[in-house]
Amino acid sequence: MEKPVLSVSRRYSFACIVLGSALAGCAMPDVKPVMDPLVIQGSLSYASRIALPPDSRAIVELRDESTPAMPVVGVQRIELQGAQVPVPFQFTVDRTKLAEGHRYALRGAVTTAGRATWVSDPMPIDASKPTADVGTVMLKPYQALAFASVFYCGDTRVEVGFTDGAMRMLARNQGFDLRQVVAASGARYEAVNDSTTSFWNKGKRATLVIRGKEYPECFEGEPALPLRATGNEPGWRLDIAPSGMTLLAETGATRFETAPAVKARTAEGTRYSAHAGATEITVEVVDRLCRDSMSGMPHPYTVTVTMGGRVLRGCGGEPAALLRGDEWVVEDLDGGGIIDRSRMTVQFGDSGSVSGRASCNTYTGQYTLSGEGVTIRDAAVTLRACAPSLMAQEERFLTTLRAVRGFDFTNDGALVLKADGTRSIKARRGG
Helix, strand or coil, X not given: CCCCCCCHHHHHHHHHHHHHHHCCCCCCCCCCCCCCCEEEEEEEECCCCCCCXXXXXXXXXXXXXXXXXXXXXXXXXXXXXXXXXXXXXXXXXXXXXXXXXXXXXXXXXXXXXXXXXXXXXXXXECCCXXXXXXXXXXXXXXXXXEEEEEEEECCEEEEEEEECCEEEEEECCEEEEEEEECCCCCEEEEECCEEEEEEEECCCEEEEEECCEECCCEEEEECCCCEEEEECCCCXXXXXXXXXXXXXXXXXXXXXXXXXXXXXXCCCEEEEEEEECCEEEEEEXXXXXXXCCCCCCEECEEEEEEECCEEEEEEECCCHHHHECCCEEEEEECCCCCCCCCXXXXXXXXXXXXXXXXXXXXXXXXEEECCCCEEEEEEEECCCCCCHHXXXXXXXXXXXXXXXCEEEXXXXXXXXXXXXXXXXXXXXXXX
């Protein structure tokens, strides 16, 4: 007959009873109760009659929505190997990773060849319960937001971008379709059929209102993907995409490829971490102006790559992003100031267009960015006549504008369009 097995606490109590007074002060040990994990279960499905390729993978994850980085606290990855929806899932989350009072949301997705093809909307989860049976989580075709930007409004993460030509905003586990409305400055968007929900973009800052509730001022918090960074001595190039990172080091002689990177917010920017085989690659992207060490070309991000004990430093993002947006108002022409109360402006469009006011007339043209700088061509001007002093300033402005070959920024954020010799145009946003 097998002897009964006592737990640690029961064996300790039994010894106290048997020995009695021989164990003066005998008491139960300070054993902390072990909390059962949170069990999350359900299935992934979609309504379309589309078969999944054999190399598809299902991913279900639980994220902490209360912090800007939205860290993953639990995840399950399922290699489908030809299986089709519905895809059942069940995974557990260690309760030591769950903070009291925090908001948690479940997301489901299916990837094929490393790229998302089906995704779900975020589903709030009550982490205080022992089990979360979410039933069927419906997926929809994944459609990436073009020109997407991420802002943080206090602890609320907001993603804005374009899909099918319309503005789309993702915030607070909800999606909103927006339309542009008239604004005194910047670009203001309101939710379709709900004027109490809006997003007012003012460059790297914005204002968010959802159903009448205004959130803290928003700041652009992380670069949109895909993101390219480069450096010199020796040359390297890094591409970060939702599907993973590709690093070409030693002027292309060495190539590393990773799975999707783990993303986290840092005090200064965004960190991406992943492995290429046994090599860990960590990338720090800081929203700070960076000038290429060889060409001097400005870029929006300073990038540091750490790989196998080596550190690579360079610049990231598209230089054009520094020029586009609100118009630049000229405050100095060729180092000689400008006529009081006159107005000259430059605005760089997304499609390579440039336009503005030249003192008296307006102009339109095209700009081109190369690895060395920027050029402006085909500047067509209206034919209005003004005071001779304004016309003379306009001619100097247009002559310098057509001779521009590069650009840079002063320490206080002014744009300097540099032509040959001592000619230049200095301008600031708005005003």
